[in-house]
Amino acid sequence: MCWARIEDEPTDWRQRIARDFLCFRLPFSTISNDREYAMWKYFAHARSVPGAAPGIEHEEIADLPRGAGQVQIRCIDYCPEQVSIQEIHDLEEFLARHRPEWTAVRWISVDGLSDTRAIQVLATKYDLHPLAIEDMLQKTQRPKVEAYGGEGSEFMARLFIVAHAVQFQEGRLQHEQASIFLGHKTVLTFQANRSTEWDAIRQRISAKGSRLRKSDASFLAYSLLDAIVDSCFPILEVCSERAEELESLILGNPQSDLISQIHQFKRDLLLLRWVVWPMREMVAYLQRESHECVSETTRIYLRDLYDHVVQIIDLIETYREIASDLIDTYMSSVSNRMNEVMKVLTLIGTIFIPLTFLAGVYGMNFHHFPELDLEWAYPAFWGVCLILAGIMIWMFRRRHWL
DSSP, X not given: OOOOOOOSOOOSHHHHHHHHHHTTOOOGGGOOSHHHHHHHHHHHXXXXXXXXXXXXXXXXXXXXXXXXXXXXXXXXXXXXXXXXXXXXXXXXXXXHSOOOTTOSEEEEXXXXXXXXXXXXXXXXXXXXXXXXXXXXXXXXXXXXXXXXXXXXXXXXXXXXXXXXXXXXXXXXXXXEEEEEEEOSSEEEEEESSOOSTTHHHHHHHHSTTOHHHHSOHHHHHHHHHXXXXXXXXXXXXXXXXXXXXXXXXXXXXXXTTHHHHHHHHHHHHHXXXXXXXXXXXXXXXXXXXXXXXXXXXXXHHHHXXXXXXXXXXXXXXXXXXXXXXXXXXXXXXXXXXXXXXXXXXXXXXXXHHHHXXXXXXXXXXXXXXXXXXXXXXXXXXXXXXXXXXXXXXXXXXXXXXX
């Protein structure tokens, strides 16, 4: 893998975009011109130089560009009788100390990927696979699970799991990649930004007598995945409310901006489907394939997690069909409104056809019109016009055309 290292604050816009994108802190809203957009698009799709070696080796992590984002590293050691929660400021010093003998499970969470030194230290300590490191540093990696065997310490990370948590931010659906490394007694998690989905897991670990405290590391990994999956249900409730709201607006008074709202709704569902659909295969693998790091007790709970994933997928597909129907309903509603307008205009034109005929007849330039010499000719003309218009309006109403 070939990476460009930027030591100082870059002054060139190409270097700035390269540095910011690789550190996962460049939002699309900061793009100011076409050149920067082209570079942003390039770095968004270019993973590495063609022909470069796959993966990121441990010694190459230090060459990654450093970002300016904050990094929070926390460690939770627990067993049924005891728990220790601490925030790590010096990771190398912390890992150099011996692990407490009473620790049954250790969970190290890294929120923020800008500290490449910390990532390198953890990768070296727990012998993380180069391919897993590369996938961890990509925000758009497809949810999956990979098994990496190996010899050595019992704390070596043997399973690598990628999942995505979704949440609404400023009215838009956003996703956050979560990378989980599972060993016999250790769980490592990496996220580009801190999320709140796992706060409940930390509270359950702190509660004495909880099932999580009495279980192994694989149950912790299951709990983390379960929290991510359960976070989709509130999103689906919001999607249901949005579908009902859009349907009411379409049937009530369809406006031109509704079509853009419907397309945004479909894009959110597409993103949700991209996040959840591969998780069915991932959970099925963990449930079906026996692995040394996944206990039989945890596999029972994975069946329940699989049911939740299937339920979410079914709801997503249902809402996608509703979104497609909303577009058809919108087009039909707009077409009906146009037909109503055309019908009214046609009826008005039909009413004026006989009146136009009479006006045309008496507007001809002939010398002898017997009616022109009568005093009541002009009011009679208007009376005939009004009678004809009244008769036609009565006929239209009788046939429910008006």
